[in-house]
Amino acid sequence: MRNLTGSAGEVDVVAQDLPRTGQGRQVAEKLALGPSEEKQVTFRIQAAHAGPRDAWVGLREPGSELWLQKTHVAGMEELSRLDAYLDRSYYTTEKQARVYAEMRTDREDRVAQGLVLDVKLTGPAKEPLAAGSTPCSDDVVAINLDISRVPNGAHTVEAVLRNKAGVELGSVQLPLIKRPPAPDGANEVKIDRYNRCLLLNGKPFFPLGAVGAHYHGRFADWKADYFDAQFKFCREAGLNCVIDWVGYRPADTPLEDTRKCYDLAHQHGLKVIGRPYGSGRDLRYSSPKFRDAAAEMIAAMDPYLAMCLRHPAVVAFYHLDEPQPGLSIDDTLQAFTDKVHSLAPYHPVYVSLTRYIHESQRRWFGTITDLLGAHNYWYVLRADGLQAMSGYWR
Template identity: 25%
Template sequence: KSDTADATVSLNCGHLGSTKVKVGTEWKRYTFTATSKKPAPGADMRVWVTVGFSQKGTLWINAPQFEDGKEATEYSGSPQDSPTTPAKPAKPEPKPAARPSLLSRLLPFLGPPREPVPVAESRKTSQPPKLDGALDDPCWQAALKLTNFILYDSPQPAREQTEVFLAHDSDHLYIAIRCLDSRPAALKASVASRDGQIFLEDDVEVFLSPWQDAHDYFQFAVNPLGTRFDGRGFDASWDADWQCKTGREPNAWTAEFAIPFHALDLGPSISDTWRINVCRHRANPEREEFSSWSRVPGKFHVPDRFGELRGLSRRDLTPFFVACKPEGIRCERDGKAGALVKVANLGDADRTLEVKLTLEGGTKPQSATASTTLAKNGKRFLGVAGFGPIDVAKNLQLRLAVTDQASGRLVRTQTFRRIQSLLFGPVLPLRLLPELSYITNETEFKLLAEVQYQYYLPPSGMLSVAVAPAAPEVAPVAEWEDPLHKIERWMPMTFRAQSKDWGPGEYRASATLSTVEGKAVETASVLFMKLPPKPNEVKINRFKRTLVANGRDFIPFAMGLSTSDNLEGFRDIAAHGFNSVMPIFRVGGMTDEQAKAALDLCQELGMKAIFWMHFKPDKPYAEIKRGVVRWVEMFRDHPALLAWKMVDEPEGWWEGKIGTEAEIMDLYQAMRRADPHHPVFKNHWAWKRGYGSYGGLEATDIYSVDRYPIGRQWNAMQVMADLIDDMAFDGARDGKPVAIWLQMYGSYDSPREPTVAEHRCQTYITLIHGARLIFGFIYKPMSVELWRSMPGLAEEVRTLTPIL
């Protein structure tokens, strides 16, 4: 019932459909029947049932019932809904109150006991399998078989079962998988590139953690073609040196994995009990299934639901207790290059380690080695020299291999696919950075020049800086010279010029670092624009890495909204202190008038709007681009507009459906040409230093990621801090702000919402570690306490903005 007559309420049954009903002020039962398009019963699916109420007032909901069948039955409470209440006993004589135990005080907070996870055992073998996809090796005959795969987010067994066998020797963990299939001819397998989107097809995935608490884990996956994917947690750029071969049987496809221990970053913190899960996607559209050995809720990346793996002795693995990480690759003036690595002996004895680095992707592979002797728990920085000239424009990768010289055993390996973040190029000897992303009517132009010490720089010299229109042979509009009496490790300098009389157009700032005799040693340049002023312009302060709206620093404290027609939701968000909102605008799915009404309401409520473009990948890219650019041109002058979000999480769907990374860049450039006065950005689910994520660092004005670890990872706040540190590293180098989507929900893929304290903590972690845009996913949390805490938190962010 509602407190108003004829209130409109939407009943939504996930992807199955929805309907709208009129609700009055008296209790009344409403029913809605949705038909599944899949032949599998409802137990095979997770359905998100929601009730929508988009007007001012109060809605009461009681006694929901979700059931199979063509017609709804009368309500009847289940035992969980209506527990039996025993007769009240006679009231005893009062006794002195006893102090409650610690356990009894904690029980209300612990919730129901967790479902136990299954246990697997790996048996040591002296005959490792021949990796050919045929599961006929003696080690598989002796291994214990794991089966009884369960549909994810359901207690029902999978119709198409999977069998798993485990074995190991001194150097590898071996895994054999048989994917039974009643229709093997219908297998979907076309992706052939390493780390491609094999998850859209038939595949099997092994999740492995050497740590008993599964605080970190590795993912190894393969499709029937034998195409491999690996990652560490959500970091898909992590690569390991492992092998896998697939095969076919009359009613199954098979896979054999060989995972070397030297690829798993082992150390003293591992235990005898590891964690493991094996998951499978059967992509047959007639009966698609997601199943796993240990049941998981809603997705496979749930480490606290991984099963236990026993049989691997920590003591036997101590030879692999080595840490080695490249710290950087320096390109010298003579064209040669060398690397700096940090290496540590985490084992229980002194030893000599040889570090070999191999650069691949150039004209031919280049290798260099260096050795060091380390005591137990010893560590040091080690220089590895001997590389020839490096073409940094190419997509180079670095292979690392550490060998114990006494035994000749390989003890640590890793492959780094994108090494741009390791090159000392990002730490330039001479760097220029304008204060603002563009200028309009500012009276003063500010330019930051940084000199970073390099061994070949002179001890003193002269820094000459000039600003001129980008057209050739045009006189400078500003010039400076600054004598450097002593070039030290890091020297930032700010140059100022009166820019009021500069005409609109593109400008180039250039700098030359010379010796005292006048010989040029280093040069640098950067382009920037002076644009005609607009009332609603939004700039980026590249020094502070924050937005500038209406001439003032602005930290968006924004709430995401899954639809732009929930106008009452806009009012609710504004009433709870948010200064911005990010609603979804469906390109081709709503009218111009509807989009304008949402922006107009933002303006009325005093909120800024981040225009979230949403489009279905069912049209050619050129048509999508036209629709996006059309809206940019239509609404670029709206006073409520703050920024454009051009695409969300493209790494999960763009490739193969829309285009490639080239189209990401093309769409970004088209939107920037249509509106150079507002930032354009894309959002991701993962981040890699020096690359960002799909589309790269150049195709965005803001570095944005969503991460929702609360309830799924034991160290959720540390996960957030580490992620923002990686993003802020790139942001500081490039002068771009960092944006974070914070978890405010608990539903289809997260066990619970954050508490008030957790959300406050993740908000402050966001600010402390360098992010300057805060987005909440997604309106509206179920927790009344959490929602009521928003105005106070918003006020704190507003108070801190001038300081930050």
């Protein structure tokens, strides 16, 4: 810790261990720093139980819950002996769900300890629905769960790593969502997590597209010609989707005009990642009115989402633009995703970040967003340009 001011002061240094399930633990220590003084603080926290977790370290005003600074601790995932995921973001007519588990121990150690993976699927009332078990001799193991008779709704998969004595060495809880088939006319878009691609109505889909469509207002006359030329150019360039950068702005662009724009994209063979809002001064993260403006925007999304649910071009939705770490707006981001999932549950939500994904934002998968990506603003024309730009990518 370093005091960058010319005055002496005192702060509480706080460290938190936060398992994904169960109770976390917190330790704190008062620290007095003279002008421009630097000190090192080491914390040791006894973990309550094994499993995936997050950790934070930060500064608070003495005796206060107000954070002055808070930093996510990188590398916590390496402490777990187990990681696991489901093969689909949600299920409809599949007979089986496959659980993949990645071992974070040496093969010799796994064999010597006789490690076994136990998996069980339970319903909302903790009722057992399916189970499976397999030895963990390989780095990645898979277990199929019969979900043919599992009712629609939100369920829980628990994967537990045990040694031959039955002692638990790590566990992961995963949400399993089962939905009825998408209604007629709606695209059913799932994330195939094993093959790392989208499934569009059961077939692999790799979106390759551009951000486009930059004019608000009525979809007529020269604006219609502009969009037609833009979509034609995208298709001729070999692209298969566009992100609607205009967004849905009820005051400027009526819903019917948004639909006409998406109809035209569909005619050109393009899929659309829709944007349920338009840019505005108060939707900037620096605006003191951001939270109120975002809440108003989320409340107004319903007609747009209802239209998009059955539109043949729409495959996903674009989240709030490039939310950076440290903004403390996770509740607003979560409210956006919850609204989309409630009204258009067959389309994923996509968050785009500039240049790289921060360690703290990896927690957003499956909660704040379904898809998380980093993009670049520049095109690379030559090999030397690629090398020059590589410093922006991680």
